[in-house]
Amino acid sequence: MQYAIEATGLAKRYGETRALDGIDLAVPQGRLLGVLGPNGAGKTTAVRILATLLRPDEGRAAVGGFDVVKDAHRVRSLIGLTGQYAAVDEMLTGVENLVMIGRLLGMSRADSRRRAAELLERFDLSDAGGRATKTYSGGMRRRLDLAASLVGRPQVLFLDEPTTGLDPRSRTELWSVVRGLMADGVTVLLTTQYLEEADQLADDIVVFDHGRVIASGTSDELKATTGAQVLEVRPLEAAHLDLVAEVVADVIGETPDLTGGRVTASVHDPAVVSAVVRRLDDLGVVASELALRKSSLDEVFLAITGHRAEEEPTAEKEEVFA
Amino acid sequence: MTAVTTTAPTAVTARHAGPLATLQQTMTLAWRSLVQIKHNPWELLDLSIQPIMFLLLFTYVFGGAISGSTGDYLQFALPGLLVQNALFYTLSTAIGLNTDITKGVFDRLRSLPIARTAPLSGRIIADTAKQVWAFALLVGFGMVLGFRVETSLTGLLGALALLVVVALAMSWMSVLIGLKASNPEKVQMVAFSLMMPLTFTSSALVPSQTFPGWLETWSDINPVTHLADAIRGLLIGGEVAQPTMISLLWAAGFAAVFAPLAIRAFRSRV
Numbered sequence: 001m002q003y004a005i006e007a008t009g010l011a012k013r014y015g016e017t018r019a020l021d022g023i024d025l026a027v028p029q030g031r032l033l034g035v036l037g038p039n040g041a042g043k044t045t046a047v048r049i050l051a052t053l054l055r056p057d058e059g060r061a062a063v064g065g066f067d068v069v070k071d072a073h074r075v076r077s078l079i080g081l082t083g084q085y086a087a088v089d090e091m092l093t094g095v096e097n098l099v100m101i102g103r104l105l106g107m108s109r110a111d112s113r114r115r116a117a118e119l120l121e122r123f124d125l126s127d128a129g130g131r132a133t134k135t136y137s138g139g140m141r142r143r144l145d146l147a148a149s150l151v152g153r154p155q156v157l158f159l160d161e162p163t164t165g166l167d168p169r170s171r172t173e174l175w176s177v178v179r180g181l182m183a184d185g186v187t188v189l190l191t192t193q194y195l196e197e198a199d200q201l202a203d204d205i206v207v208f209d210h211g212r213v214i215a216s217g218t219s220d221e222l223k224a225t226t227g228a229q230v231l232e233v234r235p236l237e238a239a240h241l242d243l244v245a246e247v248v249a250d251v252i253g254e255t256p257d258l259t260g261g262r263v264t265a266s267v268h269d270p271a272v273v274s275a276v277v278r279r280l281d282d283l284g285v286v287a288s289e290l291a292l293r294k295s296s297l298d299e300v301f302l303a304i305t306g307h308r309a310e311e312e313p314t315a316e317k318e319e320v321f322a
Numbered sequence: 323m324t325a326v327t328t329t330a331p332t333a334v335t336a337r338h339a340g341p342l343a344t345l346q347q348t349m350t351l352a353w354r355s356l357v358q359i360k361h362n363p364w365e366l367l368d369l370s371i372q373p374i375m376f377l378l379l380f381t382y383v384f385g386g387a388i389s390g391s392t393g394d395y396l397q398f399a400l401p402g403l404l405v406q407n408a409l410f411y412t413l414s415t416a417i418g419l420n421t422d423i424t425k426g427v428f429d430r431l432r433s434l435p436i437a438r439t440a441p442l443s444g445r446i447i448a449d450t451a452k453q454v455w456a457f458a459l460l461v462g463f464g465m466v467l468g469f470r471v472e473t474s475l476t477g478l479l480g481a482l483a484l485l486v487v488v489a490l491a492m493s494w495m496s497v498l499i500g501l502k503a504s505n506p507e508k509v510q511m512v513a514f515s516l517m518m519p520l521t522f523t524s525s526a527l528v529p530s531q532t533f534p535g536w537l538e539t540w541s542d543i544n545p546v547t548h549l550a551d552a553i554r555g556l557l558i559g560g561e562v563a564q565p566t567m568i569s570l571l572w573a574a575g576f577a578a579v580f581a582p583l584a585i586r587a588f589r590s591r592v
Contacts, residue, residue, distance in 0.1 A: 053429055104351070105436075
């Protein structure tokens with residue numbers, strides 16, 4: 001099988017820090033791989049190596065069949081890159097930014113203009129196209145940045161935390177753009193700290209932590225790997241919360257979590273549900289909400305790594321410029 | 323939003339950008355640096371107002387005290403101001419490059435299938451064009467105030483050529499600073515604390531004969547002195563050959579030291 005992105009044993013050190021410690025990746029053509037992990041997990045380093053901006057210390061990687069070190073120029077003609085920072089020239093207008101890229105890619109002046117207009121329209125920036133981009137809002141800059149990475153109609157697109165710092169509306173808009181690209185057959189590698197984002201967009205997910213892949217699979221597979229489902233019970237009367245907690249603890253043998261007026265516990269045997277229901281019924285406690293659901297990616301991350309996805313210190317920002 | 327079809331990209335053939343493509347990419351990136359002026363008139367003002375302000379201040383505030391008359395001083399100081407301005411301006415290469423790096427634009431360019439040197443050469447070409455503009459502006463404005471080229475058009479063009487050559491040699495240092503500095507503000511600080519004393523302790527703005535002995539000794543070594551003497555000779559007459567020779571040697575030495583360092587810093591990024 002031909003993979004659009006393939007990496008084996010990628011390693012990169014910065015002094016004593018192992019930013020990447022032997023990463024394997026394989027993304028089939030037309031799929032979206034979500035790379036999930038906290039700051040400093042090595043996501044950006046991996047993207048920079050795959051996008052030919054950084055040489056790996058060990059291992060090798062190929063994009064579209066071309067080696068990212070030996071055949072960097074060819075790789076560059078296949079890829080588009082949108083980084084964590086909206087990499088647009090603030091002094092230029094939206095149109096000029098895109099025309100510049102088109103010209104750099106060898107398009108004629110007329111073709112560059114046409115392509116710029118097309119992309120500006122697609123990203124709802126037509127009205128702002130003639131303005132210097134320093135007057136753009138954060139969301140507009142990100143959209144222009146994404147447009148810039150699409151000028152050359154890339155086969156493989158790298159999106160490095162494309163929605164970090166965006167408001168929820170802009171985020172949803174960007175998601176719909178990414179879905180559109182996938183419909184066009186573009187292969188996408190997307191890094192994110194947001195579990196919901198990976199859940200929403202990714203065909204496959206790999207979880208990075210401290211420069212290693214610690215889990216991989218589809219969203220459903222990952223949720224199943226913890227072997228856990230989540231039981232949630234909310235009593236109709238708030239006063240019954242402790243009583244419910246006692247019952248749940250008794251049935252599953254673990255102390256449940258009490259937050260948001262709900263009793264939450266991971267369970268391994270779905271049969272406990274009926275036991276809990278019976279016991280509550282005997283006690284005359286009415287539940288306003290009682291559900292057994294798959295664990296969220298957040299809970300999966302916690303289960304795999306022992307820490308939550310979003311509370312790591314920020315180390316990766318620095319390595320961007322290292 | 324309308325659909326944009328994603329067709330296969332143009333056939334992947336070359337392993338590197340060809341010479342013609344390299345030239346076109348360089349010119350596109352030079353255009354990019356120059357077209358900015360259209361949207362940011364302040365940059366143009368920065369480029370033009372500062373030397374003009376210096377010219378006015380030095381001529382009318384210090385001129386009488388230094389040379390006895392503002393007219394005499396203008397003849398003496400304009401060549402020196404041209405040198406000072408050209409040297410200061412070489413650091414705009416560093417600021418522009420550094421801004422590109424911190425904003426991520428440099429990475430975007432590096433992720434494109436273009437010649438590795440294009441971002442650098444495009445910027446330097448644009449900055450050289452701006453140098454020529456600043457030179458023309460200063461000379462033109464000086465003439466309005468009463469400055470006269472006492473040599474010839476050849477002398478004037480020679481002065482421009484010498485300044486451009488020296489500025490290009492200096493831009494290697496600028497590239498190094500631009501690649502190494504952590505942010506554009508730092509570049510500006512380095513520029514100021516390096517260029518200010520260097521140009522002021524030369525014969526660019528005042529005759530160095532009035533300096534205390536140790537400073538005069540330094541001033542005789544200071545490359546800015548030789549460059550200012552050469553430009554003065556080319557514009558209002560006097561010795562040309564020797565100061566020009568020394569200036570070119572300094573420029574060559576400068577390039578010999580900083581070009582390899584800058585290229586190494588650039589390679590480690592590319």
